Amino acid sequence: MKIIDGKALAAKLQEELRVRVEGMAVKPALMVILVGDNSASQVYVRNKARAAERIGIKSETLFLPESTSEAELLNLIDKYNADEQWHGILVQLPLPAQIDEDKVLLAIDPNKDVDGFHPMNMGRLWTGQPVMVPSTPAGVMEMFKAYDISLEGKQAVVLGRSNIVGKPMAQLMMDQNATVTLCHSRTQGLKAICQKADIIVSAIGQAEFVKADFVKEGAVVIDVGMNRNAEGKLCGDVAFDEVAEKASLITPVPGGVGPMTITMLMKQTVTACERLTAGFDNERVDK
Numbered sequence: 001m002k003i004i005d006g007k008a009l010a011a012k013l014q015e016e017l018r019v020r021v022e023g024m025a026v027k028p029a030l031m032v033i034l035v036g037d038n039s040a041s042q043v044y045v046r047n048k049a050r051a052a053e054r055i056g057i058k059s060e061t062l063f064l065p066e067s068t069s070e071a072e073l074l075n076l077i078d079k080y081n082a083d084e085q086w087h088g089i090l091v092q093l094p095l096p097a098q099i100d101e102d103k104v105l106l107a108i109d110p111n112k113d114v115d116g117f118h119p120m121n122m123g124r125l126w127t128g129q130p131v132m133v134p135s136t137p138a139g140v141m142e143m144f145k146a147y148d149i150s151l152e153g154k155q156a157v158v159l160g161r162s163n164i165v166g167k168p169m170a171q172l173m174m175d176q177n178a179t180v181t182l183c184h185s186r187t188q189g190l191k192a193i194c195q196k197a198d199i200i201v202s203a204i205g206q207a208e209f210v211k212a213d214f215v216k217e218g219a220v221v222i223d224v225g226m227n228r229n230a231e232g233k234l235c236g237d238v239a240f241d242e243v244a245e246k247a248s249l250i251t252p253v254p255g256g257v258g259p260m261t262i263t264m265l266m267k268q269t270v271t272a273c274e275r276l277t278a279g280f281d282n283e284r285v286d287k
């Protein structure tokens with residue numbers, strides 16, 4: 001068994017981005033909006049700001065109170081959409097209950113949607129015209145590439161059907177000619193499906209969900225989970241120690257997919273900046 005070192009790979013890719021940004025006349029700029037005081041979100045946005053700084057991306061985090069109304073947030077998004085100094089706009093999820101997430105994601109200019117969550121960008125991904133790709137699945141694909149994991153003709157199982165991880169993950173693996181089974185909380189016979197998989201990507205949000213008896217000898221196991229166990233320790237969806245004995249490659253939590261997510265967000269911010277300064281427009285057919 002080998003561990004896929006997301007932290008090391010992220011550091012390498014961030015250094016490449018730093019060099020790329022050094023050569024850019026217009027420096028990329030990312031606006032991060034955090035509504036409320038979700039403690040996990042605080043950690044994630046801090047990690048994003050640190051990565052931006054290392055790479056030379058300008059970033060600002062706007063901390064808004066939990067009571068922020070939907071209209072207030074939509075107004076701010078309009079403002080940053082129109083403001084040419086910002087190339088990327090990221091509204092941290094989840095949002096408080098009074099705010100409709102779908103409306104917010106639809107309001108962000110697709111050209112500045114570094115998360116790739118706007119329905120325009122989701123649709124483009126699904127129809128084979130990707131521009132902005134959700135960063136967690138994009139980060140997993142970079143891991144496959146860096147570790148020479150071919151998806152060609154493989155059986156891949158994705159656990160979790162969210163818009164931000166499961167669905168785009170399945171699409172990206174299909175693009176590389178994997179046969180993908182997208183499983184979720186209502187899937188019957190889930191364990192048996194997993195046992196046939198060459199590659200398992202788990203994004204189900206439940207600690208210790210993927211156990212050794214789910215995993216075929218030699219399978220690749222990617223853990224997207226970000227859970228807290230009873231002691232409050234960060235852990236993924238995979239029972240790491242027992243699964244590691246069967247897997248050929250496995251990602252740890254922390255230090256696996258998380259740092260890659262952040263790195264891909266930065267990469268998309270750089271791309272957004274390059275596209276916007278070159279006059280591309282997502283709403284037309286430009287690629």
Ligand SMILES: Nc1nc(=O)c2c([nH]1)NC[C@@H]1CN(c3ccc(C(=O)N[C@@H](CCC(=O)O)C(=O)O)cc3)C=[N+]21
Nearest residue numbers: 043044047091092093094115234254255256258259261
């Ligand atoms: N609009 C939006 N875009 C996102 O990309 C987005 C989001 N909302 N909401 C929440 C999820 C989750 N996410 C993570 C980012 C970094 C780590 C990360 O840095 N993880 C570290 C450890 C972090 C810790 O210590 O808690 C690691 O795995 O090594 C994890 C998860 C981005 N998300």
Ligand SMILES: [Mg+2]
Nearest residue numbers: 096097099101
């Ligand atoms: Mg909501």
